[in-house]
Amino acid sequence: MIGWHDVYKVVEAMFPLYVALVLGYGSVRWWHIFTREQCDVINLLVCYFTLPLYTLEFASHVNPFKMNYKFIGADAISKVIIVIVLVIWAKCSSKGSYCWSITSFSLATLTNSLVVGVPLLEAMYGQMSVDLVVQSSVIQGIIWLTILLFVLEFRKTRSDSLSMMDDPHAVSSLESVKDIERNEQMVAISRPPLWSLLKIVWLKLALNPNSYACFIGMAWAFIASRWHLDMPGIIEGSILIMSKAGTGMAMFSMGLFMALQENLMACGPSLTVFGIVLRFVAGPAAMGIGSIAVGLHGDVLRVAIIQAALPQSITSFIYAKEYGLHPNVLSTAVILGMILSLPILVGYYAILEKSLL
Structure with missing residues (x-):
C-alpha cells in the first residue's frame, strides 16, 4: 500500500525540477535579468548542446538486445489506436480536420520522457522504470518524431503547392516558357513527388542535433552491447560534463519560455481543457489498452501508463x-503540463499502486 513516504520520494525527485523552472521564470518576469534575445541564446545552448548530450548519454547506455519489446509494442499499439480514432474523427465529424489530427496526435502521444520521466519514475519504481523510460524516449526520437516531422513537412509543401496552383498571379509569374520556335507555352505546376518530400525531411533531420544524439547513441549501444565494450573515459567525460546540466538547463529554459508568454493559456480555456484531456487522459488510456493487449502486468504496466x-x-x-x-x-x-504534472502523476501512482494490475 502506498504511503506518505512513497509520495515524498516522488516529490523529492520532482521538486528540484520546479526550482530550476521557477528560477528561469523569475529571472525574466520578476528580476529582469535576461532580455528576449538573451533567452533565445540560452534556448539555443539547451537545444544544440546540453539536451542532445543528455539524450546521447542515456541512449548510449541502453542495451538494445535486452529491450522490453512488449513495452515498445504496447507503445506502438497505443499510438496506432490514437491514429485510428483521429482518422475516424477527421472523416466523420464536421469539426475534424487533417491539421487538428496532427496536433491531437502530438498532444496525446509525445511526452517529455527524459527531463521529467527519468527522475520521477526512478523515485517511483527504481532503475527498471528508468530503463523503460529511456527506451521509450529513444524510440520516440528515432521513429515518432521523425514521422511527425515528415507529416508536417508534407502538409507544408502540399499547402504551398496548392496555394500556388490556386493563385493565377503566381501561376503566370512561373517553371511560361518559349519553345524552339519562340512560341510561349504555359508549364503546368505539379505537386512535389514523394522522394522530394523525403529529401526535405532528411535535410531537416540533419539539422536537428537531437536526432543525431538518438542515432549515434543507439549505434554505440549496439556496438558496446554486442562486443561488451566500455566507452573510452575521455569521450564519456566529454559527454558528461555537458549532459549533467541537461535536466536543469532544460527546465530553466522552459521557465524562460513561460515568462516570455503574455499569459499561460495562450489558446483559450476550451482548447486548454481539450489539450489537458488528450495529454493526461487519452494518452494513458490508449497506453493501458496497448499494454494489456501485449500482456504487460505488474510494475511494468504501471510504468507504461504513468510514462504516457x-x-x-x-x-x-x-x-x-x-x-x-x-x-x-x-x-x-x-x-500547464509542467505545472500540473506533479499532482496528476502522483495521483496516477497512488491509484495504480492500489489496483490489481
Whole structure:
C-alpha cells in the first residue's frame, strides 16, 4: 500500500525540477535579468548542446538486445489506436480536420520522457522504470518524431503547392516558357513527388542535433552491447560534463519560455481543457489498452501508463512553431503540463499502486 513516504520520494525527485523552472521564470518576469534575445541564446545552448548530450548519454547506455519489446509494442499499439480514432474523427465529424489530427496526435502521444520521466519514475519504481523510460524516449526520437516531422513537412509543401496552383498571379509569374520556335507555352505546376518530400525531411533531420544524439547513441549501444565494450573515459567525460546540466538547463529554459508568454493559456480555456484531456487522459488510456493487449502486468504496466501521462514534449512545440500549426495550443500544453504534472502523476501512482494490475 502506498504511503506518505512513497509520495515524498516522488516529490523529492520532482521538486528540484520546479526550482530550476521557477528560477528561469523569475529571472525574466520578476528580476529582469535576461532580455528576449538573451533567452533565445540560452534556448539555443539547451537545444544544440546540453539536451542532445543528455539524450546521447542515456541512449548510449541502453542495451538494445535486452529491450522490453512488449513495452515498445504496447507503445506502438497505443499510438496506432490514437491514429485510428483521429482518422475516424477527421472523416466523420464536421469539426475534424487533417491539421487538428496532427496536433491531437502530438498532444496525446509525445511526452517529455527524459527531463521529467527519468527522475520521477526512478523515485517511483527504481532503475527498471528508468530503463523503460529511456527506451521509450529513444524510440520516440528515432521513429515518432521523425514521422511527425515528415507529416508536417508534407502538409507544408502540399499547402504551398496548392496555394500556388490556386493563385493565377503566381501561376503566370512561373517553371511560361518559349519553345524552339519562340512560341510561349504555359508549364503546368505539379505537386512535389514523394522522394522530394523525403529529401526535405532528411535535410531537416540533419539539422536537428537531437536526432543525431538518438542515432549515434543507439549505434554505440549496439556496438558496446554486442562486443561488451566500455566507452573510452575521455569521450564519456566529454559527454558528461555537458549532459549533467541537461535536466536543469532544460527546465530553466522552459521557465524562460513561460515568462516570455503574455499569459499561460495562450489558446483559450476550451482548447486548454481539450489539450489537458488528450495529454493526461487519452494518452494513458490508449497506453493501458496497448499494454494489456501485449500482456504487460505488474510494475511494468504501471510504468507504461504513468510514462504516457508525462508532460508534453518540448520538441513537439518547437515543430509546431516552425511549421505554424497550432503553436499556441502546444505552448499551453507544455506550460500547464509542467505545472500540473506533479499532482496528476502522483495521483496516477497512488491509484495504480492500489489496483490489481
